[in-house]
Amino acid sequence: MKLNLKDNLVTVFIVLIVTFAxxxxxxxxxxxxxxxxxxxxxxxxxxxxxxxxxxxxGLEAKGYDIKYENIGKVSQAVKIFKDSxxxxxxxxxxxxxxxxxxxHDKENFLLVEYQQPMYxxxxxxASNKTKNLTVGHGKGYDTKLLYKILxxxxxxxxxxxxxAILKGILGGDVEAMINNQGKxxxxxxxxxxxxxxxxxxPIMMATVIGKNIDVETMGEILMDVxxxxxxxxxxxxxxxxxxxxxxSKQLEIVQDSETHWQ
Numbered sequence: 001m002k003l004n005l006k007d008n009l010v011t012v013f014i015v016l017i018v019t020f021a022x023x024x025x026x027x028x029x030x031x032x033x034x035x036x037x038x039x040x041x042x043x044x045x046x047x048x049x050x051x052x053x054x055x056x057x058g059l060e061a062k063g064y065d066i067k068y069e070n071i072g073k074v075s076q077a078v079k080i081f082k083d084s085x086x087x088x089x090x091x092x093x094x095x096x097x098x099x100x101x102x103x104h105d106k107e108n109f110l111l112v113e114y115q116q117p118m119y120x121x122x123x124x125x126a127s128n129k130t131k132n133l134t135v136g137h138g139k140g141y142d143t144k145l146l147y148k149i150l151x152x153x154x155x156x157x158x159x160x161x162x163x164a165i166l167k168g169i170l171g172g173d174v175e176a177m178i179n180n181q182g183k184x185x186x187x188x189x190x191x192x193x194x195x196x197x198x199x200x201x202p203i204m205m206a207t208v209i210g211k212n213i214d215v216e217t218m219g220e221i222l223m224d225v226x227x228x229x230x231x232x233x234x235x236x237x238x239x240x241x242x243x244x245x246x247x248s249k250q251l252e253i254v255q256d257s258e259t260h261w262q
């Protein structure tokens with residue numbers, strides 16, 4: 001049976017309505033896919049880089065559209081973070097705040113990923129050496145604090161990240177290093193030297209900060225991400241612990257840690 005003109009018009013009208021409704025739903029769903037700028041302030045081999053990439057994978061798995069900014073330098077990354085007008089997140093730590101003039105507060109704090117003591121390591125041939133000791137350390141570390149702890153008769157050698165510090169001491173470029181727990185444990189396994197937990201250097205807090213974002217909500221999302229297998233394996237391998245407590249309690253712990261890095 002042939003359809004008359006009226007029937008054809010009705011059919012066309014229905015098709016248009018269905019198409020329009022589909023486009024509205026599609027566009028709404030697309031708009032719900034949140035875009036977040038993720039700044040990588042670390043280089044390959046460092047903890048900042050490793051952590052950032054795990055957050056990238058975890059957030060993408062949750063359906064977030066990640067605008068990945070691979071900066072690779074903390075000072076430059078901090079400037080971009082401060083200038084950002086978009087939802088932005090970046091891994092950070094309490095031992096960097098004074099050097100970078102960027103402090104954890106209620107407007108930017110997302111979570112504490114883990115805490116760890118800092119270690120002082122020496123090669124076997126320099127185990128008792130205190131004068132003219134070459135010491136590798138991170139570029140962002142407070143040198144005044146290092147001189148206060150180790151004395152003024154040392155030569156400080158800055159490195160780009162924890163991985164580079166470890167390579168420096170393994171390669172014989174420095175006689176000692178100040179490094180995080182993970183890299184220090186690796187060094188001890190080499191048998192080339194010894195390490196001890198510093199009782200004078202404060203505990204370092206590995207954090208994540210954000211801007212132009214609901215910090216408490218994003219903190220909960222990132223907490224879930226940081227409990228996935230990649231992160232738990234990372235912490236277990238390095239014997240890292242994370243403090244318990246509410247978002248506000250974690251912020252309080254981090255801010256206390258900051259004061260000891262001055």
